[in-house]
Amino acid sequence: MDLKYKRILLKLSGESLAGDKKTGIDFDTVAKICEPIKRLNDMGAEIAIVVGGGNFWRGRSSGSMDRTRADHIGMLATAINALGVADSLEALDVDVRVQTAVTMRQVAEPYIRGKAIRHLEKGRVVVFGCGTGNPFFSTDTAAALRAAEIEADIVMKATMVDGVYDSDPKTNPDAVKFDHISFHDVLNKDLAVMDSTAASLCKDNAIPILVFSIDEPENIYKAVMGEKIGTIVD
Secondary structure (H helix, E strand, O other): OOOOOOEEEEEEOHHHHHHHHOOOOOHHHHHHHHHHHHHHHHOOOEEEEEEOOOOOOOHHHOOOOOHHHHHHHHHHHHHHHHHHHHHHHHHOOOOEEEEEOOOOOOOOEEOOHHHHHHHHHOOOEEEEEOOOOOOOOOHHHHHHHHHHHHOOOEEEEEEOOOOEEOOOOOOOOOOOEEOEEOHHHHHHOOOOOOOHHHHHHHHHOOOOEEEEEOOOOHHHHHHHOOOOOOEEEO
């Protein structure tokens, strides 16, 4: 079977790494997420991963804390997750590199675009930590930015819901799911796909976004192979 997408930017939320524990890293859950990544890597897919940090820290709910400091803590949370994902991939004999937007040379490479692309070309999975390295930008925006920089074919956002709806399906049982929607509609209707900065960045660089559920990790494999799951935004 042929890959539909050759170079993928996979966005994993921190919550998806926590499993039923809801906080921290559940390595049994992470191992299940890494299995289809391993299979795709063996097939020649070039996979970069951006991880969130919500399983450890949510800066926007940090009360009266200075926003910049809260976001810096969040960046450190994503670095923990990046190392955890890398360890699980290495346990499956996947060659992997962690690059962080905040320099921490003792534990990871600094983010360098050329090196990241070279790793991908050599068949290594690259895990990006620390978001963009700047406060006030979400890890969704980091995913869109890195996707543009490495010239990814698509951003695949693995979430806790199975696509994009016209309203929150958790609170509205009559919410309607879209199979396909335009960036224009996502931005105009303020739909919860990615934050508007991330969506605009993907729109401006003609990078489609696929939103799908990570509850079934096999969806990662299905998505890259071109099966119709989730919602495509382009």
